[in-house]
Amino acid sequence: MITSLRKILSDRAFTLLELMVVVIIVGVLATLSVQHMFAGREMALEREAISNLKLIVAAEKIYRLETESYISLVGLTAINQNLNLAISNSTFWNYKVELTGGGTGISARAQRNNGAATTFCLDQTQINETKGCTY
Secondary structure: OHHHHHHHHHHHOOOHHHHHHHHHHHHHHHHHHHHHHHHHHHHHHHHHHHHHHHHHHHHHHHHHHHHOOOOOEEOHHHHHHHHOOOOOOOOOEEEEEEEEHHHOEEEEEEEEOOOOOOEEEEEOOOOOOEEOOOO
């Protein structure tokens, strides 16, 4: 009776090697999926920054139509107050608007908070959507 029970259990059981191979395969698949998840998240954050910059530049254009000048602003709170915007506070990006060309133009910047060198710039033409800001 005991020997037949052992034989039944040994026929159905996995070896340690088989279990280790399965654990390694699952670990590799989990690592790959986590990397893709973080890449997708970073891409979404970059799109958020560019979208906010386009909104800020559009608000600056409206401000210029009303006051005949652009305004230089640092920080999202100042941008929201002076340009009558309601961009939600971002823990990921610092926003700044600088005057260019002696006050005849602007450069809106979004710089990543996490220490990475990721920066996006947009000028008043809304054409130069550059990563790295050369101007």
